[in-house]
Amino acid sequence: MKTRLCLPLACALLVTGLRADNEVYRTWTDSQGRKLDATFRGIENGNVFLQVRNGYVYRLPLDKLSAADQAAAKTLKPEGLGIPSDPNLAQAAAQIDMLVEAGLKKAEQKPNPLASDEQFVRRVFLDLVGRIPTREETLEFINDPSVSKRAHVIDRLLKSSGFNSHLFNYFADMLRMADVAQKARFYTYQDWLKQQLADNTPWNKIVYSMMNADGKLLENGATGYLLRDAGMRLDNLSLTLSTFLGANVSCAQCHDHPFADWTQRQFYEMAAFFGATETYGAKGNSGMKGMQKVLASLGDRKLQQQAKNLLRVNALAVENTTENDLTMPDDYKYPDAKPGDPVKPKLITWSDDKTKKAYQAQPVKHDEKLREQFAKWMTSPENPRFAMTIANRMWKHIFGIGVKEPVTDLDDPNASVNPALLHHLANEMVRLKFDLRQFLRVLCNTQTYQREATSHELVDNEPYHFPGPILRRMTSEQAWDSCATLVIGADVDKFKGHRGSTYAQAMNIDFSGGASPDALKSQIENAIASMRQFGGAKAGAKPNKKNKGSQTEEEQMGLAPPVRNGLVLARASELPQPEKDQHFLRMFGQSDRQIADSESTEGSIPQVLMLMNGEAQRVIGQNDSLVVQTANSQESSEKKVESLYLSFFSRKPRPDELSNSVAALNNGLTLRDLTWVLFNTREFVFVE
Structure with a gap:
């Protein structure tokens, strides 16, 4: 038997939702008489x-156990989740389960039963890759006899391109x-983030890059x-602090915060880290000067206007200046400064010691750029709110509700439903070095995640202690990606x-000052010509009217x-961000991207009408739809129905x-009719 048997017992009270009273534990004995108290x-x-009780999973050769235990192992049904991918992962998941179980016990609640394989496979596909599994993916999982299949499908989905999309x-x-902001296209921003997710760049490095980036948007x-938020430093800072640190500071932008320790002066001192940052491109782009002569040489007025638009897009850049120009607002009314006073930057540190103010100033380093200091401070593993905020967000991402709500307000972590759990999740995020895939891997391997969903409606302000996801x-x-999956499958x-690359290549002009007027004119004319060709190359472009269902050569x-x-x-x-107002995505709650975290999952009459009569349901029911083709290929009516249920609900x-x-089929109902019925059920649009 393995030698690592002397393990700390501090965590032995509750493990992975299993009771600590030996109800599912037994004493195992190896061929040499050594014993281990563990669950199978x-x-x-x-x-x-x-x-074992602290969550660690041991792999032992079956023939090294005593004869009696070998016989027991062959007849026992595995408790809990089956075999994990590795022992350390099981231990990390078990620690989370213990904290959840402690919260449930304190609230005198019990955890939900474990979800069935059918419930689990549909949920994990929706939560990790953002779409329902295909019929074949469902059957592959359900028919897999492996005891480790749940761990394996989690690992596979986390490595897929669908995970990055979701x-x-x-x-x-x-x-x-959004595709369009500041009268320019932000495709390069979107492509950059997609590449960061595909490369599995740690979250702290992604955010650091956004805070410290400079240069042209096109590059x-x-x-x-x-x-x-070009030209709006204060608004951008307020969003930055609430989004990445859960700091509710918006009030402090105009006055001392009435419900938190933030003062208006502290807010401005934080904003001063961006006081030497220019986001209009007007100060540093010396090549923009003298453009009037180049524009005049173009002659045609329409061409001149196109050139102005082109140059405005090229001027959209983040530049570092040599001086912090932030001053106190004209209506500043507190005695510690006067309106118009220069603002010296100061960083904030958190203190959970209730005898001290929660926010305290830190000294500024004079040998580093201001924005770089801010980026390092905010994304540091030692910043207690940065890791906690993204951990709480990722928890809500797959459980449906955060440990602390709203996720943009973590001023008092102890006000969460389970403070010990919230602090532990933050520590886990740091331990995993802000690797979002690994963090979600741990969460999905918990028994808490793999329990049945809580189906009763949550009462406002009533704490939810996570007997399972909601x-x-x-x-x-x-919903949209699941519709597309029904029509064309995993493709x-x-x-x-x-x-982004197509747009940047078409629009980018070098006006750094080294090019001659004739060379600039040539660049501008070539870019304008490229712009005319760009519209048809983007995702979501309107299809050729001649294409009425058949595939084009490009498809x-x-x-x-x-x-x-x-x-x-x-x-x-891969569609326009956001889609047009009447598109399925917008009707089902996709935000207009004007306010952060504003997507809605509330139901509405237009949604019901779209499910009943919209283009999506008609496309799903067509004969060239994969879900219909697959059902039609079955030999009997029973198998056809079973195929549809597996495709829509991941169950028979x-x-x-x-x-x-x-x-109904024998009485004249068609498969298309049956797809309409299944598509319009409550079961289809819910994550169970």
């Missing part, structure tokens, strides 16, 4: 997996990512964060727009997404559902 997790490839949707809503997509409606992107993940080659009845069947992440129909559906 399963047998695989001649090894038995046993989990996480991009979340951050696009959080960061107000450095990371500048998009600051340029989204039943929740799909986000607009999950929906293949199309990537890469609009067949995989260069463009399929188009059916005017709907571009690409992932929501219950006996009454099967008999009713078969009877």
Whole structure:
């Protein structure tokens, strides 16, 4: 037997939702008489997996156990989640489960039962890759006899491109990512973030890059964060602090905060770190000077206007200046400063000691750029709010509700439903070095996540102690991507727009001052010509009117997404950000990207009408839809119905559902009619 048996017992009270009274523990004995108190997790490839009380899982050769224990292992049903990917992962998940269980016990509540394989596979696909699994993906999982299949599917999904698409949707809503802002296209910003997620760049490095980026938007997509609020330092700082630190400071922008320790002066001292940052491109772009002569040489007035628009886009840049020019507002009324006084930057530190003020100033280093200091301070592992905020956000991302709500207000972590859990999640984020995939991997391997969803309606202000995830409606992107999956299957993940590189190549002009007027004129004319060609190359472009359902040559080659009845069947992440007002995505709650975290999952009459009569349901029911083709290929009515249920719900129909559906088909109902019925059920649009 392995030698690592002397383990700390401090965590031995509650493990992975299992009671500490030996109810599921037994004493295992090896062939040499050594004993181990553990719970059975399963047998695989001649090894038995046993989990001890602190959550660590041991892999032991089955033939090294005593004869009696070998016989027991072959007959026991695995408790809990089956075999994890690695022992350390199981231990990390168990620690979270212990804290959740302690919170439930304190509230005199019990955890929900474990979710079935059918419930789990649909949920984990929706939560990690943002779409329902296909019929084949569902059957592959359900029919897999492996005791470690849940851990394996989590790992596979985390490595998929669908994971990147789904996480991009979340951050696009959080960061107000829009195709058009400041009268320019922000495609390079979107492509930059998508690449960061594909590269699994740690969250602290992603945010550091956004805070410290400089240069043109066309050349450095990371500048998009600051340029989204070009010329609005104070508004941008307020959003930055609430989004990334959960600091509720918006009131302090105009006066001392009435409900938190923030003062208006502190807010301005933080804003001063951006006082030497220019986001209009007017001060540093010396090449822009003298452009009037170049524009005049173009002659045609329409051409001149196009050139002005082109130059404005090129001037959109983040630049560092040599002087902090921030001053106190004209209406500043507190005695510690006067209106118009220069503001010296000061960083804030948090203190959870209730005998001290929560926010205290830190000294500023004079040998570093101001914005760089701010970026280092905010994203530091030692900043207690940075890790806690993203950990709380990711928890809500897959459980449906945060440990602390709202996620933008973490001024008092002890006001959360489970302070010990919240602090532990923050520590886990730091331990995992802000690796979002690894963090979500731990969460999805918890027994808390793999329990049945809580289906009763939550009462406002009533604490939720996480007996399982909450039943929740799909986000607009999950619903759309699931519709597309029904029509074209897993191929929906293949199309990537890469609009940023196309747009930058068409628009970028070198006006740094080295080019002659004639050379600049030539660049401008070439860029204008390229602009005319760009519209048809972007994702979401209107389809050719001649294409009424059949695939174009580009679609067949995989260069463009399929188009059916005017709907571009690409992932929501590859469509316009946001979509037009009457699109399925907007009708189902996709935000207009003007306010952070403003996506809605509230139901509405227009949503019901779209489900009943919209383009999406018509496309799903067409004969060239994958879900219909697959059902039609089955040999009997029973198998056809079963195929549809697996495609829509990741489960087989219950006996009454099967008999009713078969009877309806025999009485003239078509498969298209049945897809309409299943698409309009409550079960389809909810994450169970």
